[in-house]
Amino acid sequence: MSFNSLWFILITVLWVGYFVLEGFDFGVGILLKVVAKNQAERRAVLTTLGPLWDGNEVWLLVAGGATFAAFPEWYATLFSGFYLPLFLILISLIVRGVAFEYRSKYGKSEWRARWDNAIVVASLIPALLWGVAFANIVRGVPLEKSSTGAIEYAGGFFNLLNPYALLGGLTTLSLFVTHGAFFLALKTEGDIRTRSNAIGIKMGLVTAALAVAFLGWTLASLTSKGSVVVGSLIVVTAWLAALAANYKGREGWAFLFSAVTTAFVVITLFLALYPNVMPNITTGGVGLDIFNASSTQYTLKVMTVVAVVMTPLVLIYQGWTYWVFRKRINPNQIANPESGVLDSIHS
Amino acid sequence: MNALDLARWQFAITTVYHFIFVPITIGSGFLVAGLQTAWYRTSKEKYLRATKFFGKLFLINFAIGVVTGIVQEFQFGMNWSSYSRFVGDIFGAPLAMEGLLAFFLESTFLGLWIFGWDRLSKKVHLITIWVAAIGTLLSAYFILAANAFMQHPVGYEFNPETGRAELKSIVAVLTQPTAVSAFFHTIPSAFLTAGALFTGVAGWMVLKGRDSEAARPVMKSGLIVIVLSFILVGVTGDWSARIMTEQQPMKMAAAEALYETKANAPFSLFTLGTLDGSKSVFQIALPSVLSFMSTGDVNGTVEGVNDLQKEYVAKYGEGDYKPNIPLAYWSFRLMIGFGGLAALFALLTLWYMRKGGLPRGKFYLRTMIALPFLPILANSFGWIFTESARQPWVVFGLFKTADGVSPGVSAGSVLFTMVTFTLLYGVLAVIEFGLMLRTIKVGTDMTPVQTGETKTLTMAY
Numbered sequence: 001m002s003f004n005s006l007w008f009i010l011i012t013v014l015w016v017g018y019f020v021l022e023g024f025d026f027g028v029g030i031l032l033k034v035v036a037k038n039q040a041e042r043r044a045v046l047t048t049l050g051p052l053w054d055g056n057e058v059w060l061l062v063a064g065g066a067t068f069a070a071f072p073e074w075y076a077t078l079f080s081g082f083y084l085p086l087f088l089i090l091i092s093l094i095v096r097g098v099a100f101e102y103r104s105k106y107g108k109s110e111w112r113a114r115w116d117n118a119i120v121v122a123s124l125i126p127a128l129l130w131g132v133a134f135a136n137i138v139r140g141v142p143l144e145k146s147s148t149g150a151i152e153y154a155g156g157f158f159n160l161l162n163p164y165a166l167l168g169g170l171t172t173l174s175l176f177v178t179h180g181a182f183f184l185a186l187k188t189e190g191d192i193r194t195r196s197n198a199i200g201i202k203m204g205l206v207t208a209a210l211a212v213a214f215l216g217w218t219l220a221s222l223t224s225k226g227s228v229v230v231g232s233l234i235v236v237t238a239w240l241a242a243l244a245a246n247y248k249g250r251e252g253w254a255f256l257f258s259a260v261t262t263a264f265v266v267i268t269l270f271l272a273l274y275p276n277v278m279p280n281i282t283t284g285g286v287g288l289d290i291f292n293a294s295s296t297q298y299t300l301k302v303m304t305v306v307a308v309v310m311t312p313l314v315l316i317y318q319g320w321t322y323w324v325f326r327k328r329i330n331p332n333q334i335a336n337p338e339s340g341v342l343d344s345i346h347s
Numbered sequence: 348m349n350a351l352d353l354a355r356w357q358f359a360i361t362t363v364y365h366f367i368f369v370p371i372t373i374g375s376g377f378l379v380a381g382l383q384t385a386w387y388r389t390s391k392e393k394y395l396r397a398t399k400f401f402g403k404l405f406l407i408n409f410a411i412g413v414v415t416g417i418v419q420e421f422q423f424g425m426n427w428s429s430y431s432r433f434v435g436d437i438f439g440a441p442l443a444m445e446g447l448l449a450f451f452l453e454s455t456f457l458g459l460w461i462f463g464w465d466r467l468s469k470k471v472h473l474i475t476i477w478v479a480a481i482g483t484l485l486s487a488y489f490i491l492a493a494n495a496f497m498q499h500p501v502g503y504e505f506n507p508e509t510g511r512a513e514l515k516s517i518v519a520v521l522t523q524p525t526a527v528s529a530f531f532h533t534i535p536s537a538f539l540t541a542g543a544l545f546t547g548v549a550g551w552m553v554l555k556g557r558d559s560e561a562a563r564p565v566m567k568s569g570l571i572v573i574v575l576s577f578i579l580v581g582v583t584g585d586w587s588a589r590i591m592t593e594q595q596p597m598k599m600a601a602a603e604a605l606y607e608t609k610a611n612a613p614f615s616l617f618t619l620g621t622l623d624g625s626k627s628v629f630q631i632a633l634p635s636v637l638s639f640m641s642t643g644d645v646n647g648t649v650e651g652v653n654d655l656q657k658e659y660v661a662k663y664g665e666g667d668y669k670p671n672i673p674l675a676y677w678s679f680r681l682m683i684g685f686g687g688l689a690a691l692f693a694l695l696t697l698w699y700m701r702k703g704g705l706p707r708g709k710f711y712l713r714t715m716i717a718l719p720f721l722p723i724l725a726n727s728f729g730w731i732f733t734e735s736a737r738q739p740w741v742v743f744g745l746f747k748t749a750d751g752v753s754p755g756v757s758a759g760s761v762l763f764t765m766v767t768f769t770l771l772y773g774v775l776a777v778i779e780f781g782l783m784l785r786t787i788k789v790g791t792d793m794t795p796v797q798t799g800e801t802k803t804l805t806m807a808y
Contacts, residue, residue: 046808051458054413058454062446064420069443072435079424079431080753087764090421091771094414098775101410104808105782149510150432152755295436295514302517303440310447318455324466333804341403342785 003300004290007070008277010307012270014066016263018059019130019172023262024255025053027180029096029123030173032116035184035195040337042116043104044329048187051325053100055318057093069303073151073293074277081141081153082133085160089126096122107339127176128169135168136160138218138272140281143288151280151288164217171210175265178203179258182242186251189330197246200254204243211235211265218272231268235261351752353761354426357768359734361418363727364772368412370726371719373487373534374541375405376480378572380473387473393561396791401545401565403786406461411779413454418768420446426761430741430751437503437514438493441521445489452482462806487537488530495526497742498733499594505745512745525594528587535579536686536729540722542572543689546696548787550715553705558791563705570693570700577690584683585640592641592649595743597659597668598736600652601675603637612637612649616680622673663744670736678732685725689718 028049036042068075079086095118103115139162144154181200185193215232219225242257273279280287294300331337348356379401386394420442423431431438456479463472496503502519503512514520549566552558592599599605604622605612614636619629635645642649650658652669659668696715699706706712741748 043807047462047804050806050808051462054454055451055458057417058446058450061417061420061450062443064424065439065443065446067439068420068424068431068435069439072431072439075424075435075439076428076431076753079421080426080428080756083425083753083756083760083764086421086425087767090418091767093417094771094775097414098410098778100808101406102778102782105785146754148429148754150429150754152428154755295439299436299440299514299517302514303443306444306447314447314451314455318451321455321459324459324463329804329807334807335804342782342789 002290003297003304004294005275006304007066007294007300008270008274008290010304011063011066011070012267013311014059014063015270016266018056018063019176019266020259020262021056021059022053023127023172023176024179024183025049025056026123026127027176027178028184029119029180030127030177031180031184031196031199032119032123034199035181035192037191038331038337039112040331040334041192042112043334043337044188044331045184045192046100046103046119047329047334048184049100051321054097055321057097060093066303066307070295070300071277071288071290071293072295074288077143077151077153077278077288077293078137081155082136082160084157085129085133089129092122092125105340105342124173128173131169131172132160132165134172134266134269135165135214136162137278138168138269139164139221140279140287142282143278143280143285144282145286151278151286151292154282164221167210167214167217171207171214172265174203174207174210175258175262178207178242179255179262182246182251182255182258185246186255187328189328190332192331193251193328197249197251200246201243204239204246208236208239208243211239215268218269222272227271228268231264231271235264235268238264348758348762350756350758350761351749353758353765354752354756355748357426357761357765358422359731360765360769360772361415361422362734363730364776365412365415365419366726366730367723368408368415369487370533370537370540370722371408371544372405372412373480373483373537374539374572375401375408375544376476376483377538378541378545378568379405380476380480381568383473383476387469393558393564396558397561397565400561400786400791401548404544404548404783406457407779407782407786409457411775415772425764426753426756427741427751428753428755430746433511433746433751434496434742435511437496437500437512437520440514440517441489441493441496445486445493449482449486449489453479453486456482464806465804484534487533488526489521491529491533492521492523492526495523495529496520498529498737499523499525499590500742500745501525512742525590528583528590532580532583532587535576535583536722536726539573539576539580539686539689540719540726542569542576542693543719543722545569546573546693547716547719550706550712550718551787552790553707554709554712554716559705561791566705567697567700570697573690573693574697577686577693580686588640589643595737596650597652597655597670598675598733599637599641600650600655601670601672601736602679602732603649604672604676605637605649605651606653607651608648608654609651610638610646610648611635612641612647614640618676622676666739668739670738675732675736678728678735682725682728682732685721685728689721689725692718692721 028045032042032045036045099115099118103112141153142155143151146152178200181196181203184196185200215235219228219232222228238257238260242254242261245253245257276287276289277293278288379398382394382398382401386398456475460475460479463475501523502514502516504515506513545565546569549562549569552562603614611634613632613634615630615632617631637649638647639645641647656668696706737743739747739749741751
């Protein structure tokens with residue numbers, strides 16, 4: 001296997017890691033006000049994410065950095081081309097991170113209500129836009145060769161909002177909401193758990209319909225389908241297993257299967273893409289693939305050594321964090337839920 | 348303004364802003380780890396109080412550092428796509444390594460530290476803050492190595508066929524003296540900043556009569572950190588200046604607004620005038636100091652801007668190779684000046700405290716509270732100097748900033764994102780500063796945790 005293919009696989013792995021992990025973060029954020037009705041419950045919901053969200057988000061930074069290192073042409077074309085959607089994602093991630101860290105510092109209800117709204121909106125926007133972005137990558141976008149020989153994006157913002165991409169966005173949005181509900185059902189006790197389970201099954205059915213439509217559309221527009229069919233079948237099977245586990249009250253299995261589903265949605269999209277990384281939708285136009293977008297073999301080799309040594313280590317210590325914080329959170333465990341750490345002021 | 352100017356402004360705004368929080372985070376991460384180690388070793392409750400209190404300040408900063416850091420990594424692709432294509436083969440590698448080796452470590456172990464007070468043994472919990480702190484150092488190293496490539500490209504070859512720079516030796520990129528000296532200049536500056544923050548907060552505690560048991564050791568250690576860091580900053584600054592003179596002589600000439608090549612070149616502390624090469628109205632200058640800074644020899648010859656301009660035209664072709672000289676001149680002085688002022692204050696206060704006393708004067712303590720702003724300004728001016736005085740190059744001698752901008756992104760798009768980032772960052776700065784003040788006002792007291800039927804969590808959002 002060439003280093004170019006290996007790096008295509010590694011980039012896939014990084015995006016799988018990102019969407020499996022931050023996918024449920026987004027879902028939990030979106031569901032914050034639906035599953036949690038009072039301060040203790042809201043704080044319990046956010047505490048399930050507390051030790052995890054930042055580590056989850058690093059998968060995005062590494063996916064971005066690795067794309068820069070391994071496929072600089074892809075990085076440059078994608079990020080300058082999908083300018084406004086990426087900007088909206090960045091703004092959302094900024095607001096969301098700060099909201100998590102700052103919201104419970106004060107007990108004032110307006111302060112918290114504002115941050116809660118911020119968390120909901122700033123989780124929803126990226127959950128939707130990532131799907132839109134990836135669907136566009138798979139579908140192909142208009143690309144042009146510039147005077148310097150670079151392959152640049154040649155569509156505008158609204159070009160990205162085509163029906164197929166919007167369906168992709170709704171699919172990831174709905175998938176992440178369900179994934180988040182399954183996570184909360186596994187990580188909480190009491191009413192939050194009951195509500196999350198109920199939302200999980202409802203949103204799970206919506207997701208099933210959207211995913212079948214989206215993957216069907218993806219298949220219909222491809223010429224060679226073999227591996228994509230297999231990927232899609234795994235997605236569907238894993239999702240049915242997740243819903244069945246949820247129905248039977250097996251929360252651990254439901255979450256595990258929704259993680260497998262999320263992983264295989266990403267894998268299937270990358271299979272549909274291979275060996276391209278950014279196909280050109282304009283007939284006869286040149287697109288970006290794993291060869292013309294890549295770094296030199298030397299850089300790929302260096303990065304392979306780093307990735308092969310470091311990734312298992314990261315998985316071990318991140319896995320350990322999940323183990324340390326495996327216990328369910330009960331809203332009763334939140335001491336003084338109405339007040340924040342900065343409320344007690346001396347005269 | 349065109350897309351290029353706006354993209355430059357955007358980079359300047361987002362980067363200077365990001366770097367307000369980074370040094371505080373790096374330095375205070377280690378200082379908090381030190382306090383917790385003191386608690387672990389002695390079991391004295393004052394150290395636990397101080398750990399938790401400064402831990403809060405550390406985390407309030409860290410949050411902003413993290414979220415603004417995401418922008419840093421993505422704006423190369425968004426606003427500087429031609430630059431990304433040109434250097435991606437080299438520049439992407441340290442960025443990816445930073446994520447894989449450092450960001451994962453910082454974020455995961457910090458999560459363990461914040462929420463692990465009642466889940467981990469005392470010892471393992473202490474280790475988590477140290478690991479997170481070491482993660483911040485690794486992160487700094489990789490990004491400084493990437494920046495060092497822009498100051499002094501090494502370990503690469505230009506491929507005329509693709510028109511791109513290609514990596515030939517990652518070891519050269521990661522170990523070149525430009526990177527090493529920058530690291531050992533930046534890290535002590537971060538400690539100096541955190542030391543000033545600790546001192547400022549301790550000053551406030553003394554002024555308000557809070558927790559004097561903890562205030563004294565915090566103040567003293569903060570001051571010692573400032574003085575020791577400043578010595579290191581000075582030594583590595585001198586080292587960096589010599590490297591800079593050799594690699595980027597134009598930058599050194601701009602730092603002194605030295606137009607004509609000179610032996611025994613003086614270093615001016617202050618100039619009234621236009622700095623355009625005409626005679627200045629008024630100047631205080633230290634004879635031969637610039638020669639010594641640049642070459643290590645008081646008689647050394649320092650090349651002036653005009654000769655260098657001619658040299659560069661001969662080497663790189665027609666063009667203006669002069670950076671913004673007044674900006675270089677003043678940012679260089681303000682960097683040294685603000686840092687030096689902080690160190691001087693620390694030294695005086697330590698002298699005053701040598702027999703066990705504490706400064707009590709209201710004016711003196713108020714000045715102490717403002718101390719953290721000095722190193723923050725010094726850090727900002729240091730980066731403004733080193734980045735702006737490299738212009739017109741983005742990668743020195745190899746690639747110009749003007750050629751790096753994204754050709755497909757309109758000025759309107761850059762303006763829109765720049766304004767939005769600036770407004771959002773402004774709002775976040777106000778909130779962050781408010782929370783810092785509030786945290787300081789609440790102080791080191793720990794409200795006892797209520798115990799109900801279920802064991803309550805020590806830490807919850």
